Amino acid sequence: MARNRVAIVGAGMTKFVRRAQETSKELAWEAASKALESCELTLDDIDAVVIGSAPEAFDGVHMKTEYLSDGCGGWGKPVIRGFVGGGTGVLSVIQGWYHVASGIFDTVLVVAEEKMSACQPHPQGAFITIFDNITERALGPNLLWIFALEMNAYMTRYGLSKRDIALVSVKNKRNAADHPAAMLGDPNITVEDVLNSEVLAWPVQRLDVSPVTDGAVAIVMAAEHVARRITNKPVWVEGIGWNLDTAYWTNRDLSYPTYVEEAARMAYKMAGITEPRKQIHIAEPYDPFDYKELHHLEGLLLFDKGKAAEATALGITQRDGDLPVCPSGGLLGVGNPISAAALMKVAEIFWQLRGEAGARQVPGQPKRGIAQAWGDLMQVGTVVVLGV
Amino acid sequence: MIREVAIVGVGWSPFRSITPDLSYKEMMYEAAVRAYEDAGIDPRRDVDSFVTVAEDFNEGTSIFDEYTPDQLGGALRPNHTITGDGIHGLAAAVMQILTGHFNIVVVEAHSKASNILTHPHILAYAMDPVYNRPLAFHPYAIAGMEMRRYLAETGTPLEACAQVVVKNRGNARLNPLAAHAADLSVEDVLGSEPIAEPLTRLQCAEHADGAVVFVLADGATARALTDRPIWIRGIGWANDTHTLESRPWGEASYAYWASQMAYRMAGIKSPRNEIDFAEVDDTFAYKELQHLEALGLCRPGEAGWWTLEGATALTGEFPVNPSGGALGEGHLLDCTGLARVLEVVLQLRGEAGPRQLEGAEIGLAFSWRGVPTTSGAAVVLSN
Amino acid sequence: MKEFVYNCVSLSEEDFTQGRVLFETWKPVARYAWDAGIAIGRYLRELKNGRLIGVHCPNCGRVLVPPRMFCQDCFVPIDGFVPLQDTGTVVTFSICYIRWDMVRLEHPLIPAVIAIDGASPGMGILHLLGEVKPEDVRIGMRVRAVWKPAEERVGAITDIRYFKPIE
Numbered sequence A: 001m002a003r004n005r006v007a008i009v010g011a012g013m014t015k016f017v018r019r020a021q022e023t024s025k026e027l028a029w030e031a032a033s034k035a036l037e038s039c040e041l042t043l044d045d046i047d048a049v050v051i052g053s054a055p056e057a058f059d060g061v062h063m064k065t066e067y068l069s070d071g072c073g074g075w076g077k078p079v080i081r082g083f084v085g086g087g088t089g090v091l092s093v094i095q096g097w098y099h100v101a102s103g104i105f106d107t108v109l110v111v112a113e114e115k116m117s118a119c120q121p122h123p124q125g126a127f128i129t130i131f132d133n134i135t136e137r138a139l140g141p142n143l144l145w146i147f148a149l150e151m152n153a154y155m156t157r158y159g160l161s162k163r164d165i166a167l168v169s170v171k172n173k174r175n176a177a178d179h180p181a182a183m184l185g186d187p188n189i190t191v192e193d194v195l196n197s198e199v200l201a202w203p204v205q206r207l208d209v210s211p212v213t214d215g216a217v218a219i220v221m222a223a224e225h226v227a228r229r230i231t232n233k234p235v236w237v238e239g240i241g242w243n244l245d246t247a248y249w250t251n252r253d254l255s256y257p258t259y260v261e262e263a264a265r266m267a268y269k270m271a272g273i274t275e276p277r278k279q280i281h282i283a284e285p286y287d288p289f290d291y292k293e294l295h296h297l298e299g300l301l302l303f304d305k306g307k308a309a310e311a312t313a314l315g316i317t318q319r320d321g322d323l324p325v326c327p328s329g330g331l332l333g334v335g336n337p338i339s340a341a342a343l344m345k346v347a348e349i350f351w352q353l354r355g356e357a358g359a360r361q362v363p364g365q366p367k368r369g370i371a372q373a374w375g376d377l378m379q380v381g382t383v384v385v386l387g388v
Numbered sequence B: 001m002i003r004e005v006a007i008v009g010v011g012w013s014p015f016r017s018i019t020p021d022l023s024y025k026e027m028m029y030e031a032a033v034r035a036y037e038d039a040g041i042d043p044r045r046d047v048d049s050f051v052t053v054a055e056d057f058n059e060g061t062s063i064f065d066e067y068t069p070d071q072l073g074g075a076l077r078p079n080h081t082i083t084g085d086g087i088h089g090l091a092a093a094v095m096q097i098l099t100g101h102f103n104i105v106v107v108e109a110h111s112k113a114s115n116i117l118t119h120p121h122i123l124a125y126a127m128d129p130v131y132n133r134p135l136a137f138h139p140y141a142i143a144g145m146e147m148r149r150y151l152a153e154t155g156t157p158l159e160a161c162a163q164v165v166v167k168n169r170g171n172a173r174l175n176p177l178a179a180h181a182a183d184l185s186v187e188d189v190l191g192s193e194p195i196a197e198p199l200t201r202l203q204c205a206e207h208a209d210g211a212v213v214f215v216l217a218d219g220a221t222a223r224a225l226t227d228r229p230i231w232i233r234g235i236g237w238a239n240d241t242h243t244l245e246s247r248p249w250g251e252a253s254y255a256y257w258a259s260q261m262a263y264r265m266a267g268i269k270s271p272r273n274e275i276d277f278a279e280v281d282d283t284f285a286y287k288e289l290q291h292l293e294a295l296g297l298c299r300p301g302e303a304g305w306w307t308l309e310g311a312t313a314l315t316g317e318f319p320v321n322p323s324g325g326a327l328g329e330g331h332l333l334d335c336t337g338l339a340r341v342l343e344v345v346l347q348l349r350g351e352a353g354p355r356q357l358e359g360a361e362i363g364l365a366f367s368w369r370g371v372p373t374t375s376g377a378a379v380v381l382s383n
Numbered sequence C: 001m002k003e004f005v006y007n008c009v010s011l012s013e014e015d016f017t018q019g020r021v022l023f024e025t026w027k028p029v030a031r032y033a034w035d036a037g038i039a040i041g042r043y044l045r046e047l048k049n050g051r052l053i054g055v056h057c058p059n060c061g062r063v064l065v066p067p068r069m070f071c072q073d074c075f076v077p078i079d080g081f082v083p084l085q086d087t088g089t090v091v092t093f094s095i096c097y098i099r100w101d102m103v104r105l106e107h108p109l110i111p112a113v114i115a116i117d118g119a120s121p122g123m124g125i126l127h128l129l130g131e132v133k134p135e136d137v138r139i140g141m142r143v144r145a146v147w148k149p150a151e152e153r154v155g156a157i158t159d160i161r162y163f164k165p166i167e
């Protein structure tokens, strides 16, 4: 069906830090130049630019696409920015895919950038206005509410304990110790550390949560005939899928992310995947909170409903396990500059499939991986399946 | 293009200065219902992907895409939001169809400009936060500076800019969708309150509320759905630099680049001869002239005289903004570009009522994202 | 792997307090007055009257709350407003110790999704719980709205102070 096969041919990123001296534009440039350098291209070789960046309120700039454009290499080129909240980083790859698969462009530079630190006194301020302007905002909600409400619904439905879930945070923060861009890598963290951390909005505690971060990631995508000239190790986009559920989130069953399942099914169909648990060798599901990794593994049909915690406890999702999950260290370990964090996941699969992940390389030469992001009011799933 | 793409359904919620009776969701719903009826489709069954166009600060809601799916029939379906102009959203839909994986894609944009109480502040928020914003000037001053430079470089007379306003708001009198129809004279326009000289108040498009929804389909699906598909022949978009310090002030390079891309795709070599009429961004009056030149529809410096001679009037040799443009219909924020496209579709379908152009076969729509940006998008359509 | 990572400059708090880096500040002036529209406009008017209402979908027959002009699943217009009870069941809850800017609260807030009686199963709204100890809150707990006195109600979701347990 796919008339134009699309490959990822290069990737680069900035270090993820609590507060960068660079402006948003400069961070975008740093990541974009690293990505171009990685595949020995220059901006002249790029036909179009896709920007991924989450709410404008972080940077405090209206029409952020335009502001970021120069830093992303957009001068004189077609530039588009798409947006689905936290799902944006993986959506930007889907957008890069449709730019190339349409046959209009041969090469696309995809840049995801987030500078959360510019929003003072706390970036959470950008999230106050995500709630319904009339029926919810007057209640004084904050972002942690929705995660806490969802986590509680998930734990209660499947009888999971805080300890079951804390294992995810420990795994990812330990994995991140091997990531040169990571902000919160910690080889010695324990479950007790997570369980004893400050309670923010029960059941959410501080170490259940990924940190506020500045950073940028970029990848280069190319049509097949060009990709083969650029590299002898192209990583193919085998499937893409995305899905947005109703905004009436208080009307939904929060214990299961149906929208992630729908997005995954769309991607699996395109990739010809019928048994995801067998045919996918490595996964980077979205983990802004530890329970989300479990939630998403189930939505991606990699584990049965309510069973991802058990798999985690058995070590199946460790880097040397049967299905390595978040070998990068994820958002919990590497950091969470929203859209850039999700693109980091795609870059991780790219590096793992090419055998370039260094100390994080999973054993057994994986052939196919999946990256997934999530966002909005617990509402959107974005999925990319990559293969070699 | 390797696959044909057509617009098979259009819907709108009429453009008005205020819309206190409807929430933005209800406005979008009205436009969507109309578009689906027009296309003869059921969104819950037939649509493969939904594209909305919106900016958080125009909505007063962070991560606004959250609130887009329900009123379009898109809940639990592929949806994404483009933070650009409506024609950028159209481009996203066209690309999806061209991949061969999507047959019907919906595009939506809207404006609830009347709900924004602090417009100039929001617009100022789009300027570089470190270099430019601390100077605390009204962002329309950027348009004033650009207009002066454009007039100086091309020798265009002020009266030509005023004539754009007279023409467009006059055309709007024939358009039931338009919010700002008026019978004005050149003297009225030039004599109105100065905003950022040489820009006067009547040369700036006033805001309006409204929504537009399009249903797009691939060639085979389009032919099955309707006997009057409007074909998208070419589409293009481009950004110049956002930096005030290093942009070309007299010319609209983004319009040149965007239209060249669209013309290339459409196989158009001589736009002036091959295109019958255009809907071109006129959110400031001089912009219509500057854009006509950048779009290759006339030579640099020619658009003003052309306008004064009446060539771009409804009855002229090359009608521009028969709808009334943004000056006549209203500035619809992110929806402004889709309003331009809507008029091109209505004209090509022969549904433009009293302002219908005779024998129009190929039309161009062009949008600009407004100050302080330098990005634009163009689309060529035919019947 | 390191070669793909750009070493951006990481700042510390001292870089700011000791003036080693310069910065620009700006307080946004972003004010809005949103049109509530038909469905939510009616919802707010009924809240002012001390009543919760939902809407009925003629296609799937569900009663939906908060009200909307259309059923998003069936994509048909609703055919009327339906009075609901001001009681319901806790679907999920949190005990929140921090404000949006991460400042700790002296008394935690208890946000909850509450399925409203009279609406179809699973139709919840976001609100707060009160007159209950945090450790006593349970999923499945029955609750009732505590309204502001009529003269203090303005037509807002906050016309309900909170929901409290039904003994």
Ligand SMILES: [Zn+2]
Pocket: C057, C058, C059, C060, C061, C062, C071, C072, C073, C074, C075
């Ligand atoms: Zn229904």
